[in-house]
Amino acid sequence: MKTNRRAFLQSAVALGGAALISHSPARAADQPLMSIARWSGDENAPMMEVAEKLTVEAIKAIGGLEPFIKKGGTVWVKPNIGWDRVPEQAANTHPGVVKALVRLCYEAGAGKVKVGDNPCNDIRKSYGNSGIEAAAKEAGAEVVYLDRNRFREMEIGGKRLSSIPVYPDIYESDLVISVPVAKHHSSTRVTLCMKNYMGVVENRKKFHQDLPYCIADLTRFMKPRISVLDATRILMDHGPTGGDLNDVKILRTVAAGTDIVALDAFGAELLGNNPEHIGTIRVGAEYGLGVIQYKTLNPKEVTAA
Amino acid sequence: MMRIRRPRSWMQWLRRISQAFFLILFIGLAVSVRLGDPTVPGWGPRFFFDMDPLTAAATALAARTMEVIAWPAVALVIATMILGRFFCGWVCPLGTAHTLVSALRPRKPKAADNHRTPWHRVKYAVLVGLLVMALFGVHWTGVFDPIPLMFRSLTAFVLPGAQYGIEDSATAVYQADPHVGPVRATWVTEPVYQFFRNWVFQGDRQVLDGGVFIAFWFLLILGFNFWKPRFWCRYICPLGGMLGLLARKPLLRLRTDEQRCTGCGLCAMACPAAAQPDMPGKWLPSECYGCWNCVAACSRGGVNFSFAKQEDGRRPAVGEVDFSRRAALGSAVAGAIAVTGFRQSPQAQEVVYNPWLIRPPGALPEREFLQRCIQCGLCMRVCPTQALHPCSLEAGIEGLWTPRLIPKVGYCEYNCTLCGQVCPTGAIQPLTVEAKHQVRLGLAMFNRNRCLPYAYDRNCIICEEHCPVPDKAIYFVEEEVTLRDGSTTLLKRPHVDPDKCIGCGICEWSCVFRDEAAVRVTSANESRNSNNQPILPGGSGDSPY
Numbered sequence: 142m143k144t145n146r147r148a149f150l151q152s153a154v155a156l157g158g159a160a161l162i163s164h165s166p167a168r169a170a171d172q173p174l175m176s177i178a179r180w181s182g183d184e185n186a187p188m189m190e191v192a193e194k195l196t197v198e199a200i201k202a203i204g205g206l207e208p209f210i211k212k213g214g215t216v217w218v219k220p221n222i223g224w225d226r227v228p229e230q231a232a233n234t235h236p237g238v239v240k241a242l243v244r245l246c247y248e249a250g251a252g253k254v255k256v257g258d259n260p261c262n263d264i265r266k267s268y269g270n271s272g273i274e275a276a277a278k279e280a281g282a283e284v285v286y287l288d289r290n291r292f293r294e295m296e297i298g299g300k301r302l303s304s305i306p307v308y309p310d311i312y313e314s315d316l317v318i319s320v321p322v323a324k325h326h327s328s329t330r331v332t333l334c335m336k337n338y339m340g341v342v343e344n345r346k347k348f349h350q351d352l353p354y355c356i357a358d359l360t361r362f363m364k365p366r367i368s369v370l371d372a373t374r375i376l377m378d379h380g381p382t383g384g385d386l387n388d389v390k391i392l393r394t395v396a397a398g399t400d401i402v403a404l405d406a407f408g409a410e411l412l413g414n415n416p417e418h419i420g421t422i423r424v425g426a427e428y429g430l431g432v433i434q435y436k437t438l439n440p441k442e443v444t445a446a
Numbered sequence: 447m448m449r450i451r452r453p454r455s456w457m458q459w460l461r462r463i464s465q466a467f468f469l470i471l472f473i474g475l476a477v478s479v480r481l482g483d484p485t486v487p488g489w490g491p492r493f494f495f496d497m498d499p500l501t502a503a504a505t506a507l508a509a510r511t512m513e514v515i516a517w518p519a520v521a522l523v524i525a526t527m528i529l530g531r532f533f534c535g536w537v538c539p540l541g542t543a544h545t546l547v548s549a550l551r552p553r554k555p556k557a558a559d560n561h562r563t564p565w566h567r568v569k570y571a572v573l574v575g576l577l578v579m580a581l582f583g584v585h586w587t588g589v590f591d592p593i594p595l596m597f598r599s600l601t602a603f604v605l606p607g608a609q610y611g612i613e614d615s616a617t618a619v620y621q622a623d624p625h626v627g628p629v630r631a632t633w634v635t636e637p638v639y640q641f642f643r644n645w646v647f648q649g650d651r652q653v654l655d656g657g658v659f660i661a662f663w664f665l666l667i668l669g670f671n672f673w674k675p676r677f678w679c680r681y682i683c684p685l686g687g688m689l690g691l692l693a694r695k696p697l698l699r700l701r702t703d704e705q706r707c708t709g710c711g712l713c714a715m716a717c718p719a720a721a722q723p724d725m726p727g728k729w730l731p732s733e734c735y736g737c738w739n740c741v742a743a744c745s746r747g748g749v750n751f752s753f754a755k756q757e758d759g760r761r762p763a764v765g766e767v768d769f770s771r772r773a774a775l776g777s778a779v780a781g782a783i784a785v786t787g788f789r790q791s792p793q794a795q796e797v798v799y800n801p802w803l804i805r806p807p808g809a810l811p812e813r814e815f816l817q818r819c820i821q822c823g824l825c826m827r828v829c830p831t832q833a834l835h836p837c838s839l840e841a842g843i844e845g846l847w848t849p850r851l852i853p854k855v856g857y858c859e860y861n862c863t864l865c866g867q868v869c870p871t872g873a874i875q876p877l878t879v880e881a882k883h884q885v886r887l888g889l890a891m892f893n894r895n896r897c898l899p900y901a902y903d904r905n906c907i908i909c910e911e912h913c914p915v916p917d918k919a920i921y922f923v924e925e926e927v928t929l930r931d932g933s934t935t936l937l938k939r940p941h942v943d944p945d946k947c948i949g950c951g952i953c954e955w956s957c958v959f960r961d962e963a964a965v966r967v968t969s970a971n972e973s974r975n976s977n978n979q980p981i982l983p984g985g986s987g988d989s990p991y
Contacts, residue, residue: 225861225914261912261956263830263859265484265649270861288643289650290617327910327922327938346958349906350898384916 175398175440176202177407182446188228189276191445192237192373195395197245198445199369203397206249209367213252214315218242218282220371221321221337222271224382225262231376232383233267234322236276238371238395242320243280251316257285258340259308285310292343299358301351306343312363317341319401320369323408325380325388328352332381333408334368334401335360335421335430353420357428360401365430370396370404372411396440402431403438455742457751461535465542472539476600479828479868481648485861487828487868494539494593495870499523500573500685501594501820504580504587505871508817514871523692530696531689534679534719535735540592541679547668548675548718555675557711560720562730562768566680569687570769571777576684578781583813584788584844588821590684595664598847601823602654602836603661609647612639654826655835655852675718679735690732691767697753699762700734702726707748713740723749728765788844799978801968803840804851804949807858807885808866808875811974812841818873821847825865825874831856833951834865849874851887853951853967854960858887860914860950888949889971889981890920890942896964899937903927907938909953909965919946920953920965944971944981 178199180191200206210216220234228235239256246254256277260267264286268274274284292306311317321337329336329352336352338359339345348355372394376383383389392411398404402425406416416422416433426433472494479491495501496516505514522533534541576587588594616639624631654660670677679686700723707726714724721734740749755761792798796812806825809815826834826849833856836847849865851858860883866876877885890909894900899907899922910920922938929935942965949967957963971979 225859262914263484263862265830266859266861269484290613291620328905328907346908346956349908349958350904379916379918381911382914384914388916 172204172208173202173441174400174438175396175403175407175435176200176443177394177396177440178202178443178445180393180446181444188235188373189237189240191393192235192371192395193241194445195373195393196238196241196369196397198443199395199397200242200245202441202443203367203399206245206367209316210246210249210251211315212250214250215253215255216246216251216316216318217311217314218246218254218256218277218318218320219311219337219340220256220258220271220273221324221332221340222258222267222273223261223340225260225266225270226382226384227270228272229374229386229389230383231322231324231374231389232381233271233273234320234371235373236272238320238369238373239273239282240276240280242318242369243277243282246318247281254280254282255285255310255314256282257287257308257311259287259343260340289343295362297358297362299354299362301354302348302358305345305359307362308341311341316366317363318367318369319363319365320371322371322373322375323411324376324383325378325412327380329356329421330414330419331405331409331412331421333405333421334365334370335405335425338363353424356421357424357430360425360430361428365401367397367399368401368404370408372396372408375411377412398438398440400431400435400438402426402433403435403440404431406433406435407440455738458738458742461736461738464536465545468537469539469542472596473600476597476605476827477646479824480830484830485864487864491824491828491868492870493518494597495820495822495824497522498591498593498685500587500591500688501871503688504577504585504591505818505820507577507580508583508585509814509871510817514818526689526692526696528697530693530698530731530734530736531686532736533689534683534686535737538592538679538685540596540683541676541735543596543668544671544676544678545718547671551672551675554715557714557724559674560714560717561722561725562720562733562765564768566720566733567769567773568681569683570691570767571773571780572682573684573687573691574774574777575781575784578778579785582782582785583817584785585817585819586844586846587684588819589846590682591820592678592683592685594820594822597827598660598821598823598836599664601652601827602657603664605647605827606652606654606657607661609642609651610653612642613647613651649830650832652827652832654832655855656838656847657836659838660823660836660847676735679718680720680733693731693734694767695764696731697761698736698751699731699753699764700729700740700749701752701754701756701762702729702749703747706746707744708746712743712745713749716740716743722765725765727763729762730765730767732765732767788842791842794842794844796977799969799975800840801970802850803837803845804853804888804951804967804969805972805974806834806849806851806865806874807863807882807887808877809974810873810875815873815974816841816844816848818871819845819848820871820873822870823847823849824868824870825849828864828868829856830862830864831859831955833858851951853954854957854963855955857952857955858950860952883948884973886948886971886973887951888967888969889944890947890949890951890953890965890967892940892942893962893964893966896959896962897940898958898964899939901964903929903935903937905938906958907940908956908958910938910940912952912956914950914952915946915948917946919943919948940965945983945985947971 224232226232295307326332378388409416497518499519502515502519716739723740834849898904954963
């Protein structure tokens, strides 16, 4: 085909227009902002199956992923794959949740779903032992080993953090879904959807001197639109690393929602905390990122079996 | 001036193909150990080490065990007695590197340059000296042995250097993004970069402490090729010396056809080994690499290799090895003196221990470890977190280039056992994951003049978060402190439980300080050394007061 300037401009306008039109149809006003899916089926069902079904139900209950996903666009599913631990140890997001979420993204029209994190332990061992690499690939995701040469210093304009090296591919995705596991954390007491964003940056060690504000700064920069909380099994103590099965509590629960603060407040309660006492949640609310009283959102409670 | 004909011989080309094959295989094995399943090392990384009779002999002497002698080394010894030093000419990857550098020489040598000199004895002296040292437990052959030398140079210099060059160049282009209209330089650089990232390097760049010295040694011996072709192989190489002694009377010998030979000396000019192919009856099988250059250089077919006997029923006469009993004795004495010299330090005699000498998990007690380690760098290459680095003098001269863990650069991954799986001599024992969890490499200590909650009244405890021990070797106590403005705050101040700490070093690695961590691991309490365990196990005792 011959391309001249006119044809090029025409196609550019057409493509741009198509992109505008297909971008995120507005969510109906009556859709719930938050959902909680609990398992009502067989207690002995394999956790992989439980996690997948719960995720499907939780997403269905908030009205599906279509309103969030640009047709043909890129979605970055951001689990917590921080540690060289196996799924039973509850240190990483359950692979079943990731797998179901990847599939749902494709079903909602995503062109490409990428899965990746910036682990604390060795990346190959963390991706492997967490079971997430295999599960995500099975669902058709591209599993990305973050490239240390490609982080880019970005102005994030926070109260504590003015700029930080961010992984550009994540930030520039059409949608980023934070999908952590609910865990105890020795510094912040809990680690949930907001803190999960620490896996998209480098030079994060100094965050620990003021985690609530650093995490809230980063969360605001990432503009979360939907998050999923894996509470299929949660880590009650010795977090965020865990390793002792006695610290793991089986809950068979997955929550989803548009309000990241509310989801974190729900997760904090599961972990036995008053959300009002959790720094990250308090600062998140202070920043206007969401509400702590998640029950005011009337979360839709569903079951899966 | 006489023109040297371009050599032509199919055996010479076969030899070149063989050299290329083994060099590529060697580099391929070094690359492959970091690819694939992160719990299993790549295929066959030990192959070349198992084939090395010098490593086998010296390790057997030093560790006093026959178990380190693998059958490929025995096979090579037998093959050398029949075929001569073909290993040097056809297989040795370092020899091939020397061949390649020698080819860059601007001037071809004269025939007289390739006759034997007294300096050719040096390699036998090095061999005898090193074996005597091994007998006394100083295992230093790895510094000179071409297989460990080459592998170590790849690990510490060539491969990390290549990765550095490719990644930083491509990243610079990526960031600058030079383009002419819509044509971008990254269209070329990015696919190349991604290919190397996904298929060759796969993983974070390695950069080894002390790598410059290994690079220096490697480049120095390569540079000597400009003085004499294959300088290292002629004069220094102890493996070449060992194979030379085995090849004094091989079955495959060079024969001179007196009818055809004009004594022109072209064969000697082509000889990289100073094997004197131009001197019938004085050809030196102990020097010859069997490279076929001399055969190819002679347009008249005056020399050739043959198993056949002469008309008189005997094989062609050969030159003798020039290494007297007196020279051997002198080398042995020099080796013994070197041993005592190497040991003249309180650390070498185990009066004290170096706090920063942290050995890999599964390493034998220091003396036994040094009797086996051949400084090959395979453990460093395979380490996923680049925790292992070559010692400079941390383990004494004796322990030059043996592995040590530098936690600030990389910590020991809790579930990883790769170094013990690949170690070719058992200096690092293979461990199961369960057994490895019980091994203590050292003990963490806090520097309270640095650690944020102590020194600067700020919260941190990133070390406690990273501690992989399920019930946490690092714990914290909440303390109320008064700040500068008179207000009070709660701080989590970390402590180490010496009964639980395994010395993996992830606390030091994760510490926010990047110059000197506020929590550091020293070798104290290491499982392998009961004399370096100051802590009485079982918690704090009853008060004696």
